[in-house]
Amino acid sequence: MTSAASNISSPVGVIAGGGAMPFAVADSLRKRGVAAVIFALKGACDPAQVARFRHHWISVGQIGKAAKLFRSEGCRDLIFIGSLTRPSLSDIRLDWGTLRVMGNVMTAFRGGDDHLLSSVGRIFEQDGFRMVGVKDAAPDLMMPEGCIGRTAPDNDASADIAKGRDVLTALGPFDIGQAAVVIDGHVVAVEDIEGTDGLLARVARLRAEGRIRAKAGRGVLVKMPKSGQDLRYDLPTVGPRTVEGAAKASLAGIAVAAGNTIAAEPQAMIEAADRSGLFVTGVPA
Numbered sequence: 679m680t681s682a683a684s685n686i687s688s689p690v691g692v693i694a695g696g697g698a699m700p701f702a703v704a705d706s707l708r709k710r711g712v713a714a715v716i717f718a719l720k721g722a723c724d725p726a727q728v729a730r731f732r733h734h735w736i737s738v739g740q741i742g743k744a745a746k747l748f749r750s751e752g753c754r755d756l757i758f759i760g761s762l763t764r765p766s767l768s769d770i771r772l773d774w775g776t777l778r779v780m781g782n783v784m785t786a787f788r789g790g791d792d793h794l795l796s797s798v799g800r801i802f803e804q805d806g807f808r809m810v811g812v813k814d815a816a817p818d819l820m821m822p823e824g825c826i827g828r829t830a831p832d833n834d835a836s837a838d839i840a841k842g843r844d845v846l847t848a849l850g851p852f853d854i855g856q857a858a859v860v861i862d863g864h865v866v867a868v869e870d871i872e873g874t875d876g877l878l879a880r881v882a883r884l885r886a887e888g889r890i891r892a893k894a895g896r897g898v899l900v901k902m903p904k905s906g907q908d909l910r911y912d913l914p915t916v917g918p919r920t921v922e923g924a925a926k927a928s929l930a931g932i933a934v935a936a937g938n939t940i941a942a943e944p945q946a947m948i949e950a951a952d953r954s955g956l957f958v959t960g961v962p963a
Contacts, residue, residue: 690757694722695760704760706815706816715731720736734747741801799910819879898930918943935960
């Protein structure tokens with residue numbers, strides 16, 4: 679547990695995008711006796727899931743409204759979590775609070791996703807809030823070190839993992855993506871705007887077209903944060919869908935940065951990996 683995790687103030691404001699992770703974080707907080715208030719992003723967050731929690735709906739860009747709601751709920755600590763399609767500036771619902779910091783908003787949009795999230799986080803911090811990460815709010819959701827299923831990487835897969843880590847470390851400063859697929863020492867694909875699911879679908883398609891000639895059951899998906907990334911935002915995530923995508927891409931397994939990767943639905947992920955004969959392992963960050 680990090681030092682921030684030990685002094686998180688209740689309630690925590692969960693700024694929620696799409697997917698199951700915002701609610702997994704909120705449930706984890708509850709188990710530790712910390713209240714959570716969901717600030718659901720319109721067009722991204724699941725209304726059915728939101729109903730289980732105290733919540734408010736906000737639009738992307740409503741910085742002034744969001745700050746007022748955070749204060750009204752007594753939320754000093756905030757966390758960004760969940761998927762969100764990067765909006766264009768024309769899609770943002772401006773309010774007076776946003777206009778007040780419009781120069782900062784424009785600067786935030788001039789970089790990759792990590793730069794955008796960390797820049798918006800700094801806007802809230804300048805307003806007196808504290809941004810925390812999943813490692814602080816829900817440390818039990820982080821991927822442990824070592825294999826979590828029955829299968830382990832062999833020597834060839836371990837070499838592919840090392841190559842993938844080197845590639846992602848080199849690409850990190852360019853804020854491109856958090857994943858790469860390496861097969862028999864060859865980097866065959868790197869994550870871009872399509873995300874990890876799209877990356878794996880692309881590898882499966884390249885195999886089907888004969889562009890990748892390696893035997894089925896070879897190669898590794900490697901995921902890790904970008905070098906220099908603010909680890910409070912946009913951590914890599916793996917779950918059962920990742921395993922299914924890796925199986926369709928005929929890979930041997932998945933390797934992620936232990937302690938710096940979110941494990942979504944870990945039991946379902948383990949069961950999916952065991953059914954497919956894939957390994958899922960956490961490697962030292």
